Amino acid sequence: MKVAIIGGGASGMACAISLRRKSKDIEVTVYEKLPRALKKILVTGNGRCNLTNESSSPECYRGDAELLRHALEKYNYKSTVEFFDSLGLAVRTEAEGRVYPASSQAASVVSVLMNEAETLGVRIITDSPIKSIEAKNGSFVLNGKYTADKLVIAAGGSAAKAQGTDGDSFKLLGALGVKYKTPRPALTGVIIDGFTKSLKGIRNRCEIALFENSNELWRETGEIQFNDYGISGIPVMQLSGLIGENKNAVYSAVIDFLPDFDMQYIEGFITRQLSDTPSKSAEVMMTGLVPKALGNYLLLEAGIRKDTALKDTPAANIERLEKIIKNKKYVGLTPRDLEFAQVTAGGVGADEINPETLELRKHKGIYVTGEALDVDGLCGGHNLQFAWATGRLAADSIAGE
Numbered sequence: 001m002k003v004a005i006i007g008g009g010a011s012g013m014a015c016a017i018s019l020r021r022k023s024k025d026i027e028v029t030v031y032e033k034l035p036r037a038l039k040k041i042l043v044t045g046n047g048r049c050n051l052t053n054e055s056s057s058p059e060c061y062r063g064d065a066e067l068l069r070h071a072l073e074k075y076n077y078k079s080t081v082e083f084f085d086s087l088g089l090a091v092r093t094e095a096e097g098r099v100y101p102a103s104s105q106a107a108s109v110v111s112v113l114m115n116e117a118e119t120l121g122v123r124i125i126t127d128s129p130i131k132s133i134e135a136k137n138g139s140f141v142l143n144g145k146y147t148a149d150k151l152v153i154a155a156g157g158s159a160a161k162a163q164g165t166d167g168d169s170f171k172l173l174g175a176l177g178v179k180y181k182t183p184r185p186a187l188t189g190v191i192i193d194g195f196t197k198s199l200k201g202i203r204n205r206c207e208i209a210l211f212e213n214s215n216e217l218w219r220e221t222g223e224i225q226f227n228d229y230g231i232s233g234i235p236v237m238q239l240s241g242l243i244g245e246n247k248n249a250v251y252s253a254v255i256d257f258l259p260d261f262d263m264q265y266i267e268g269f270i271t272r273q274l275s276d277t278p279s280k281s282a283e284v285m286m287t288g289l290v291p292k293a294l295g296n297y298l299l300l301e302a303g304i305r306k307d308t309a310l311k312d313t314p315a316a317n318i319e320r321l322e323k324i325i326k327n328k329k330y331v332g333l334t335p336r337d338l339e340f341a342q343v344t345a346g347g348v349g350a351d352e353i354n355p356e357t358l359e360l361r362k363h364k365g366i367y368v369t370g371e372a373l374d375v376d377g378l379c380g381g382h383n384l385q386f387a388w389a390t391g392r393l394a395a396d397s398i399a400g401e
C-alpha cells in the first residue's frame, strides 16, 4: 500500500513513523512544502518545544468534542511520553504540567523524529507544495503526478504562515467539497481600538476577564504584556480564540491591574499615602503599586495629572483611580491576524469526518489530522498533544487497526 502524507509537521511525521512501525509493506511518502520538515517545531515553546501536558484533558480544548474525545482516549499524554521515549527522547515536566525535552531544545524533538523516520525508510520530499488532489480508480493523484492508495492531509491550519501553514489544508479540502468552520486565530495577542502606545514593552501581573455581551466567557490571571496594538501574554492568548466566534456579539475585557490586592487594600493604601505623605506626587505614589508607565497611564485614565500632589487631588478622581486599577473595561477587541497566531480555531468537524478513524465521510481513503481539524487547545502543550494523537490515530485507521 502507498500512503501519501501532505505536510511534514507534527501530525504528519507522527503518522509516517507510526505507519512504518506497523508494517514495512506500507510505503510512506511525506510531501513537505518547505525546504525542511518539522520547521515549526523549532519555534514551539520558545525554542524548547512544550510537546505535551500532564493534565491534558478535554477541558483544555475548544471545538469539536467528538473529534477530541476519540483522539485523546486512544492517545493521551502518557502515550505521547511513551512515544517519545521509544524515539529516545527523555522528557521533563515543568510548572503547570508542561512537558519539555530533557535537553530543553526543540531541535532534540526534530532530531529524534527525523532520525526515526529515516531509519524506518519514510520518504520525505521537501519543497513540494501539494496543490491538487484527484481521485482516480480508488487511488489518488497529487499535483497530477504523485500517486497513492491512501492520503493524509496533515498540512496544518492557517496560523503562522512563516512556518509553512497558510491554509492549504482548507484549500485542498474545499476543492474536495468538504465543509469546514472558517479558520480563526487562536493563541494570539488582542488588538484594542485606540489603545495607548505609552505602555509598549510593559509587563504586569493582571487578571483579565472576557465578556461576550454581558456573559463572562473566560477569566485568567498571569503576566500581561502591553504593546502598541493592545495586549498579549498567556492570559490574553488563552481567551483570544473566543473573540469573534459570535459575529453579532459585542466583546469586552475587564482588567484588574493588581489582582493580588483587594479593593479594601488599595483604598487603605491610597488613604495612608494621603494622610502620611500629602505632598507626594500621584506619580510617585503609583510607583509603589505598579510599573511607572502603567501608573502614569492609570492616572491619566482617572483624570489625575501625574505631578499633582496627593493633597490636591479631588476625592472623586481618587475614587475613579481605585476603580480603574481593579476594574478597567475595554471594548473594541480583535484578535491579531492569523499570521501572528500560534494556532487555528475552526476547521473540519465530525460532520465531515469519522472521529474514530479521522477518515473523510465523503472521500474514503482520505484522512485529516492536526490543526486542520476543528479542535484548538490552550497554551501548555495541548496543541502538539492533539497533533501527535491524531497523526497516530490516522495511522491506526490506515493500517486497519
Ligand SMILES: Cc1cc2nc3c(=O)[nH]c(=O)nc-3n(C[C@H](O)[C@H](O)[C@H](O)COP(=O)(O)OP(=O)(O)OC[C@H]3O[C@@H](n4cnc5c(N)ncnc54)[C@H](O)[C@@H]3O)c2cc1C
Residues within 6 Å of the ligand: 006, 007, 008, 009, 010, 011, 012, 031, 032, 033, 034, 037, 038, 039, 040, 041, 043, 044, 045, 046, 049, 050, 051, 052, 128, 129, 130, 131, 154, 155, 156, 157, 159, 160, 163, 164, 165, 166, 168, 169, 341, 342, 343, 369, 370, 371, 372, 380, 381, 382, 383, 384, 385, 387
Ligand atoms: C510560534 C509557535 C509556538 C508554538 N508552541 C507550541 C507549544 O509549545 N506547544 C504546543 O502544543 N503547540 C505549540 N504550537 C502549536 C503547534 O505547533 C501546532 O498546533 C502543531 O504543530 C500543529 O500540527 P499539524 O501537524 O497540524 O501541523 P504543522 O505542525 O503546522 O505542520 C504542517 C506542515 O504542512 C506543511 N504544508 C502546508 N501546506 C502544505 C502543502 N500544500 N503541501 C505540503 N506541505 C504543506 C507545512 O509546511 C508544515 O510543515 C506553537 C505554534 C507556533 C506558531
